[in-house]
Amino acid sequence: xxxxxxxxxxxxxxxxxxxxxxxxxxxxxxxxxxxxxxxxxxxxxxxxxxxxxxxxxxxxxxxxxxxxxxxxxxxxxxxxxxxxxxxxxxxxxxxxxxxxxxxxxxxxxxxxxxxxxxxxxxxxxxxxxxxxxxxxxxxxxxxxxxxxxxxxxxxxxxxxxxxxxxxxxxxxxxxxxxxxxxxxxxxxxxxxxxxxxxxxxxxxxxxxxxxxxxxxxxxxxxxxxxxxxxxxxxxxxxxxxxxxxxxxxxxxxxxxxxxxxxxxxxxxxxxxxxxxxxxxxxxxxxxxxxxxx
Amino acid sequence: xxxxxxxxxxxxxxxxxxxxxxxxxxxxxxxxxxxxxxxxxxxxxxxxxxxxxxxxxxxxxxxxxxxxxxxxxxxxxxxxxxxxxxxxxxxxxxxxxxxxxxxxxxxxxxxx
Amino acid sequence: xxxxxxxxxxxxxxxxxxxxxxxxxxxxxxxxxxxxxxxxxxxxxxxxxxxxxxxxxxxxxxxxxxxxxxxxxxxxxxxxxxxxxxxxxxxxxxxxxxxxxxxxxxxxxxxxxxxxxxxxxxxxxxxxxxxxxxxxxxxxxxxxxxxxxxxxxxxxxxxxxxxxxxxxxxxxxxxxxxxxxxxxxxxxxxxxxxxxxxxxxxxxxxxxxxxxxxxxxxxxxxxxxxxxxxxxxxxxxxxxxxxxxxxxxxxxxxxxxxxxxxxxxxxxxxxxxxxxxxxxxxxxxxxxx
Numbered sequence: 001x002x003x004x005x006x007x008x009x010x011x012x013x014x015x016x017x018x019x020x021x022x023x024x025x026x027x028x029x030x031x032x033x034x035x036x037x038x039x040x041x042x043x044x045x046x047x048x049x050x051x052x053x054x055x056x057x058x059x060x061x062x063x064x065x066x067x068x069x070x071x072x073x074x075x076x077x078x079x080x081x082x083x084x085x086x087x088x089x090x091x092x093x094x095x096x097x098x099x100x101x102x103x104x105x106x107x108x109x110x111x112x113x114x115x116x117x118x119x120x121x122x123x124x125x126x127x128x129x130x131x132x133x134x135x136x137x138x139x140x141x142x143x144x145x146x147x148x149x150x151x152x153x154x155x156x157x158x159x160x161x162x163x164x165x166x167x168x169x170x171x172x173x174x175x176x177x178x179x180x181x182x183x184x185x186x187x188x189x190x191x192x193x194x195x196x197x198x199x200x201x202x203x204x205x206x207x208x209x210x211x212x213x214x215x216x217x218x219x220x221x222x223x224x225x226x227x228x229x230x231x232x233x234x235x236x237x238x239x240x241x242x243x244x245x246x247x248x249x250x251x252x253x254x255x256x257x258x259x260x261x262x263x264x265x266x267x268x269x270x271x272x273x274x275x276x277x278x279x280x281x282x283x284x285x286x287x288x289x290x291x292x293x
Numbered sequence: 294x295x296x297x298x299x300x301x302x303x304x305x306x307x308x309x310x311x312x313x314x315x316x317x318x319x320x321x322x323x324x325x326x327x328x329x330x331x332x333x334x335x336x337x338x339x340x341x342x343x344x345x346x347x348x349x350x351x352x353x354x355x356x357x358x359x360x361x362x363x364x365x366x367x368x369x370x371x372x373x374x375x376x377x378x379x380x381x382x383x384x385x386x387x388x389x390x391x392x393x394x395x396x397x398x399x400x401x402x403x404x405x
Numbered sequence: 406x407x408x409x410x411x412x413x414x415x416x417x418x419x420x421x422x423x424x425x426x427x428x429x430x431x432x433x434x435x436x437x438x439x440x441x442x443x444x445x446x447x448x449x450x451x452x453x454x455x456x457x458x459x460x461x462x463x464x465x466x467x468x469x470x471x472x473x474x475x476x477x478x479x480x481x482x483x484x485x486x487x488x489x490x491x492x493x494x495x496x497x498x499x500x501x502x503x504x505x506x507x508x509x510x511x512x513x514x515x516x517x518x519x520x521x522x523x524x525x526x527x528x529x530x531x532x533x534x535x536x537x538x539x540x541x542x543x544x545x546x547x548x549x550x551x552x553x554x555x556x557x558x559x560x561x562x563x564x565x566x567x568x569x570x571x572x573x574x575x576x577x578x579x580x581x582x583x584x585x586x587x588x589x590x591x592x593x594x595x596x597x598x599x600x601x602x603x604x605x606x607x608x609x610x611x612x613x614x615x616x617x618x619x620x621x622x623x624x625x626x627x628x629x630x631x632x633x634x635x636x637x638x639x640x641x642x643x644x645x646x647x648x649x650x651x652x653x654x655x656x657x658x659x660x661x662x663x664x665x666x667x668x669x670x671x672x673x674x675x676x677x678x679x680x681x682x683x684x685x686x687x688x689x690x691x692x693x694x
Contacts, residue, residue, distance in 0.1 A: 008444060009416050009417075009443075009444035009446070010415055010416015010444070010580055011415060011416035011417010012416070012417060013417075015605070036434070039581040039582055040414060040415050040580075040581060040605075040608075040609050040612065042415070042608060042609070045604040045605055046604075057481075078507070078508070078511060079365070080464075080465065080505060080506050080507045080520075081342050081343050081506070082340060082342060082343025082344070082346055082347045083343060083346075085346050085349070085350045085373060086350070086352055087350070087373055087376050087377055089587055092346075092372070092373060092376065094343065094372075096344055096367045096368075096369065097342055097343045097346070097369065098453050099504050099506055100485060101485050101486075101504060101506030101508050102483075102485055102508070103506055103507070103508040103511065106483075106508075107508075107511070107512075109590060137305070138582075140582060140612065140616060141368060141619075143342070143584040143587075159623060172416050172443070172444070172580065173443035173580075174443060174544070174546065174547065175443055175547065175548060175549035176501075176547070176549045179501060179547055195663055195666050196449045196667060197421070197444075197446045198665060198667065200446060200449060201444050201446070204444075204546075207546045208546050208547055211546045211547060214499075222541040222694075225660070225663050226663055226664075226666070226667045227667050232560065232602075232668060235457070238421055247631075249658065252630070252658070253633055253634060255603060256601070256602055256603035256604065256606075256633050256634035256637055257603075257604065257634060257636075257637070258603075258604035258605075263619075265563055286583060308406075310592070311408075311591075311592040311594070312591045312592040314591070315556050315560075315591065338557075338560070339552040339553075340462075340463040340553065341463045341552070342552060342553070342584065344552070344556075359413075363592065364591065364592065364593070364620050364621060364622055365618075365620070367587065367591075367618070367620075383621065386592070386594060387406075387407070387594065394578075401418065401556055
């Protein structure tokens, strides 16, 4: 079962919820946590696990073969991303701009632009007891998060059995990276806070999830902080609010040190228990428990 | 020397455009002949991605030897300009073209 | 004219709250631009009137003309993004998956595919409650913020600043380290980095300041919620010193921030609060940079 934890904006507690939920689940069963916020991966700061290893992640980009090229200019013309340019009698490729569409490579009449691997980031994996943790980090200057997110999900699919609970810490926002990260999720948990900004960003996330026809629910973080507008919105829109995490300065303090919260704060543990009960009550969740045996 | 300035207008008093890739114009001054010309780059504003290399390629076609700009080109554009052997001076972001030329002459601009 | 850009790397540090507070102090003397297009929240604080709506197009999207298409399937086999699928027996483009590379339209044997400009959202030039003008945008669901949209919003902001003879454009920058933030930084005269004394705050500050360093733009840092964790705060201070980043201010953890937001106000509208005093002196430092 795949559960994506997402939010319309950053800083609502998405990473806090993912890391605490995964660690808590792992106390009783096999759990996978994958950090898909590849531009700013932060889950690893809260997970104390032994490094299992890492692997470079690649995308495919064209590499110019001067010997075969006749400088016909087709490659430059077909590239919609300005990733190819010609300076004197030389073709230059800009890997960070390339979307790996293969048009230049396959339309080159001389086969002078074969596709080659190019590093775009790194994937690391960790193991601690029942918890497997996977994170990917995009190299600075790389502009496209989506291919790395797709490869990270593919890694999880390949290495982790299908009946285990998998928590995906999704990137913030409502654009392509989030769509990629929530694509195959059985359930999306949207984390928000009870403020006007929280409500505005939640409503954008809800629109996105509806457009994607995803099954989703809401967790309210920093409950008690602002007003009740988020809750009335959820009632109006018929969206289940499955748990609330109270607003406490001590939570912010534990977080600032990179500590997990449910050991220290019973209200967080209560909220996690409610979320797990909701997950377990869903169709298909039975399989998950079998995986833990 | 043929000098290119990233500019927001078409004359010596125009402000320097601090951006390279999405600069509106190049003001190109030929020290040898004393003549100047304008290269319109506003179409690049419509590019979603890769404005830098596209602008660099256009500038390369102008055969300028020196570029005077504000913050300096990003990595992709810089690699094109480097290949073209262009010398780049930055730090003119809040000047007019004229002031930037004077600052360059006095050696007040930073070489990229 | 100066262009001051506020960025933070990670979300939730209070970047937008602070930018809006500065916009209030700048009053009618500045132009405001909201380039945090994915989570455009300045409107919560500044109440723009959403006037002058204009369509915004970015990139392209493939469209198949069913009247011409012979369902030969070549486009679907060519597409690397799995964006063309057979629905009810007909080849159809899923716009959310289409990258706009144009490959399919080039190779379609019967020319049934055209690349259409992709309508991704709208941008506005609004009047806000401080009497200033604000440039901002709204994206359609699933549409991606791009360097182009950020460049557009900033360009309009600067054009209006020039026309109205304002000396300063204040930009709420994009999050992350990708294309939109690069575009937010392009042309900036000074960058304000907002962070918080947490493990992730420090981590993201390092990543984002590395990016700013590449552009050789001077920058200063505001540590928000500074008293939350003294140890992490000291680490941030040391990092700023080492990397030659101005330390602009430490702002204490204060739930007035949220109370202000709930009532649609900026922090600087509360006269006499300690945070307002800090923000005033910080703003004075910034405008004199």
